[in-house]
Amino acid sequence: ISACEFEPEGIYEVDVEPVTEVPDINVNLNFSSDTIYVPITGYTTLYYSTPDSKVRFALFRLNNIQLSKIESTSGNFTFSFNPGQYQKGIPYELNVELFRSSGSGSLADKVNAEGFLFSKTFILYFLDDADTASQIIGVTPKNGSLRIEWEKFKGIGFRKYHIFNSVFYKIDIIDDQNRTFLYDESYIGYNGDYYIVTETDNGTFTSRHVYYEEGLPKAVAQKRDDLVIEVSWEKSKFENNIAGYRIFESYNRFNHFNELAYIEGGSADSFTFEEGRFAVETKFYVLPKPKKREIPLNSFDDLRFMASPTEDSIIGDPMPIFPFSIFAAPLGNNCYFSDIYRVYKFDCDKNIITGSIPSQYVYLSVSPDGKKMLSAKPLQLELTDTKTMEVIDIIPNSSFPGEEMPVQFEIANNGKGVFYNQKADYYFYDFLNKTAEATFRIDGESNLGDKMRISPDGNFFCIRHIKGIWPNYLTELFKLEESKAVMIWSSCDIGFFDFDPVTGHLLYFKNGSLTRIAPDDLTIISETAVNDKYFYDIDWNNNELVTLNEERDLITIYDLNTGEQKKEVKTFNFGDNNSNYTSLFLSNKILFTEGLRHKLEY
Secondary structure, three states, rough: OOOOOOOOOOOOOOOOOOOOOOOOOOOOEEEEOOEEEEEEOEEEEEEEEOOOOOOOEEEEEEEHHHHHHHHOOOOOEEEEHHHHHHHOOOOEEEEEEEEEEOOOOOOHHHOOOOOOOEEEEEEEEOOHHHHHOOOEEEEEEEEEEEEEEOOOOEEEEEEEEEEEEEEEEEEEEEEEOOOOEEOOOOOOOEEEEEEEEEEEOEEEEEOOOEEEEEEOOOEEEEEOOOOEEEEEEEOOHHHHHHHEEHHHEEEEHEEEEEEEEEEEEEOOOOOEOOOOOOOOOEEEEEEEEEOOOOOOOOOOOHHHHHHHHOOOOEOOOOOOOOOOOEEEEEOOOOEEEEEEEEEEEOOOOOEEEEEEOOOOOOOOEEOOOOOEEEEEEEEEEEEEEOOOEEEEEEEEEHHHHHOOEEEEEOOOOOEEEEEEOOOOEEEEEEEEEEEEEEEEEEOOOOOOEEEEEEOOOEEEEEEEEEOOOOOEEEEEEEEEEEOEEEEEEEOOOOOOEEEEEOOEEEEEEEEEEEEEEOOOOOOEEEEEEOOOOEEEEEEEOOOOOEEEEOOOOOOOOEOOOOOOOEEEEEOOOOOOOOOOOOOOEEOOOEEOOOOOEEEEOO
């Protein structure tokens, strides 16, 4: 057996590879910031991932208490914990330590005994689910659309934002956690119910609802000249979302709707309607058409809630009385109408009332040439010069046969005329000389409101009255001949009649034909077919007639001599039992009805 002594000298060093750079530790954490918000309910999973092949294990501590140690060589680490065991609203420190090989080439590195530490500390708050959700922080009109903004999600495991306007409409899905706004390109002004659903690896979290309603632009209808109505509306704040506007009209009282036009472009703000309806209360609706998500009209009732309405508008300017008791339109620029209190003179050229006189009776008469007017007060008739609107003579009741006051009366150009009294006695009468010229009776009933006309020379008188059972009407023509009143012609079913104030001819409408006769010998001078069912009036100043079709929705003005159509005016239900308007007169291109007038352009 032999032995030896060994005494080491110096230091033994193993050659190692030099380390010239700090190792690149690339770790993905599903955290959006250093402060993390975790729902208080359910299990929460934290994910780590790294392409670093030298990762050995990860250690998790919460407030210095170890939660988990996970060993893996794959570089992917997960762990779960139940946040329900923690308190809400107070900060917790989550410390993550990652152990890896340094790659230094040391002996410990070569035998995987080296532990290089990567450490990071996060602050955790545990919250209720509702507080975990990203909340909407702004809903505002911007850039011609509606901008929705919300908080960035600060929780764990973000996947997507789902943005809703009500449960019926998902606007969009966004998978970029840092993008926290969008534009609702379907919004045009209706009620919006916005909320955000944040989808995560650990479930979904719904924000509080935010309600927004800008309302639709206010619409206004304004009458222009002739039959034109201009519909305008405020420019929408959401014009980039609007493809155009649908325009509707509604005769609201009768629940009728028509779509008039489609105006393209979200920046549009007006529409000109050139076919206004005379004497019809009309409401217009402006319906924006969105570029996205157009809601169909299931019924016109929907239109009341989905469109901007105007106030009711009507073609026709108000008259000072409604309705007329009497309306007279002789030759000249003036016409006359009355109620029980006053007689009014209306200048058709100026389209204004230019004078009036007091009256205490509903009836009046103006001579065919427009120069004389008879009106009534208790126990007297008054003769007025229409040029000055001054009374030039008074005819007391003592001047009339039996001192019976006239009920209805007509005056001719020469001051002669006809009246009847309460006893239904009719008289040809000289109002200037206050003398009766002949007496007669009609073949039927006399009623206030019976249509009566006198020829310009005062020698012929025509009346339409009931005979027998209403509505059987008889029209009779009487002639003053040698101090006697002689009935020279009669006919049933006469819809209209009048004397030509220039020629003295009698014109009458029957069975679709307008006939002109000479009253002296009843010779037929002309017959003209009239297509419309209802014949209303003749304007002797322009030799034009006005009619209404059978459907009662179109008024037409024709040339009296040639039959040429001069103007069409839409209306609705005119003269029907349910209509406020039953009378229609034409004078100097102005339409008159009860309470309304309208000047036409043609």
